[in-house]
Amino acid sequence: MAEPHEGLIVDRTDEQLRATGAIKWAAAPPGVLPAWVAEMDFAVAEPIARALHEAVDVGRLGYGPPDEVTGVPEALADFAADRWGWHPDPAHIVLAGDVVEALARVITTLCEDAPVVVPTPAYPPFLEVPAHTGRRLVTVAHDPDALRATHDLEAIDRELAAGARTLVLCSPHNPWGRAFTREELTALRDVADRHGAMVLSDEIHAPLVLPGHEHVPYATVAGPESRYVTLTSATKSWNMPGVKCAQVICTNAADADRVRAFPLHPTQSSLGTAATRAAYRDGRDWLDAVVERIDANRQLFGKLVAERLPRVRMRPLEATYLAWLDARAYGLGSPGAVALERGRVWVDHREWGPGGEGHVRVNLATSPERVEQVVDRLALAWESA
Ligand SMILES: Cc1ncc(COP(=O)(O)O)c(C=O)c1O
Structure with a gap:
């Protein structure tokens, strides 16, 4: 067969x-x-190649158009609803060049001027981004001997109590290879919320959760008091990191406006928006x-x-x-x-x-x-x- x-x-x-x-x-x-x-x-993927060829043929090579005319926020919202039962508001989705740049932009625009907690081992750029925003990096290592890689909640709690105000969550986790359960994320949320900390949830690997596991968007465990932003991109799952189009999913219009206003120029590419819309819709x-x-x-x-x-x-x-x-x-x-x-x-x-x-x-x-x-x-x- x-x-x-x-x-x-x-x-x-x-x-x-x-x-x-x-x-x-x-x-x-x-x-x-x-x-x-x-x-x-x-x-x-063929639908992406087709979208890119069509974009070149019509000369879609200018600056990235305004987010709301790209179709990307709607395509992502539809994909998220279909795959994870999550319904982000397209109006709160801001486009950026890539996730690493977007992370720096979000820290600069939405996070307090205080240390940033990064659980380790970590995707290497996470260890460098906080310093580029003028904030101190605080690492919290997981136990490398544990059977299952998990967050050290007590250590994160201690760092937030000591003055850190932002936590970078990588979910699913690269390099741990983990898809965190709802219970794990809820426990992490409780720690962050206790301190009013901002959680920046990088969910770029979410479409790549493997059979036997599920992706739980942080947004679906967050409570009304939770402060968080989700960052993602189709470029990892559909293998096109060169086309540049990440998505920053904010929880309200004011946050989206602040992220959108910085920098003054769009960093997502026109080709990236065409390819990303095709990926979420037809890929x-x-x-x-x-x-x-x-x-x-x-x-x-x-x-x-x-x-x-x-x-x-x-x-x-x-x-x-x-x-x-x-x-x-x-x-x-x-x-x-x-x-x-x-x-x-x-x-x-x-x-x-x-x-x-x-x-x-x-x-x-x-x-x-x-x-x-x-x-x-x-x-x-x-x-x-
Ligand atoms: C967790 C994570 N975030 C971000 C990125 C990079 O994304 P971008 O190319 O959009 O900066 C990667 C790349 O592998 C990654 O693993």
Whole structure:
């Protein structure tokens, strides 16, 4: 029997991927297998390619138009209602270039001039953004030995009591691979609300929650007193981070106006708005197909890791296509650097902050053949070290 979404995901060859010029393959030296930054090894979804071709044909190459004429806020609201039963108000959705830029913009415009709490290990730019807004970064590490990566609520509570006013939530979490439950998010909300703190919920990986888990928008656990902003983008799930169109979902018109007024120029691109509208409206089958592929790859990867990398600890991957491996048992200092040097495989070994030592992140949005090659190269590098 044919797979429900057979044929939608088109694998690209190494040559094709290098020819795209996108960073994951373009930055990898010859002979190195790249499995680091969050880009997929698949051809772009057909509805997105069509929207981009049409946009170029009509010359849609000027500055991003006003948010309300892009169709993006409505398309996102419809997608959120359909997938998660969440009904954001399109009038409160502000477009921006990308999520990292939007995070800095939201901190600058809506958050008090006080320290920002970032749970770690963290997506590396989160560790740098607060300083760019003139605010102090406070990290709160999760216990790397815990069976399940969770927020240290007591430590977050302590930091908020000590003066921090903003919490950066990554939900689903990169690199932990977690899709937080409603109970977990409610407990976190209680801590934030107790201090009147602002929660900035980065939900860019929400469409990539894997079978057996669900995405719970922070907005759906928030209470009437809660202060929060949700940030997202279609560019991660539909693999088009170069087109630039993130969405900042505010809870009221005044906040949206403040975010929209800064900077003075739109940073989202016209092409990004066309591609994003197409993704949310017409790219849902492709998304389902990509989730099926990631689901199959996480199972294959888990099995191969257990067989060939017995000292690695991998927690179940609940969301994202980024597996988080604890390689501390090999005692290698930087297992990622050793993998690159001896195994010629580039797994992500940036600085993740406290709790990230001895861990690497592996990109599984590729072919099953490359998934196996990654494991073999890691085994060559680590098992023989
Ligand atoms: C949690 C998280 N937020 C933000 C981003 C980057 O998003 P953008 O390209 O829109 O800045 C990534 C990229 O992988 C991510 O994992």
